Amino acid sequence: MPTPNTPLWEVFIRSRNGLSHRHAGSLHAADATLALQAARDLYTRRGEGLSLWVVPSNAIIASDPADKEMMFEPTASKIYRHPTFYDIPDEVGHM
Numbered sequence: 001m002p003t004p005n006t007p008l009w010e011v012f013i014r015s016r017n018g019l020s021h022r023h024a025g026s027l028h029a030a031d032a033t034l035a036l037q038a039a040r041d042l043y044t045r046r047g048e049g050l051s052l053w054v055v056p057s058n059a060i061i062a063s064d065p066a067d068k069e070m071m072f073e074p075t076a077s078k079i080y081r082h083p084t085f086y087d088i089p090d091e092v093g094h095m
Contacts, residue, residue: 007056009035011043014051021053029054 006028012021024043029035035054043049063071 006030007035007058009039009054010057010060011035011039012053012055013039013043013049015048016050021051026057 007030009027009029009032011024011027013024014021024039027035027038027042029038032054036052039052039054040049044052
């Protein structure tokens with residue numbers, strides 16, 4: 001059972017080559033080495049993991065959903081970032 005001073009870690013697993021790491025869950029551990037070992041034991045029991053990341057929860061910074069307009073609206077005015085802005089020549093074929 002974790003003590004009040006035991007840090008919380010977030011666990012990310014990559015299941016196969018070419019895939020991104022996905023958040024698998026959280027765990028308490030005294031340090032990074034123990035967190036990695038605990039993550040292996042808890043989240044890869046069936047051999048589904050190829051790579052593990054453990055990150056201290058207090059190191060993760062997230063945007064506030066209430067700030068959605070401020071954070072994401074400016075991208076809507078940059079239409080050149082959307083693939084529909086470009087004309088693809090017929091010689092290119094199927095993309």
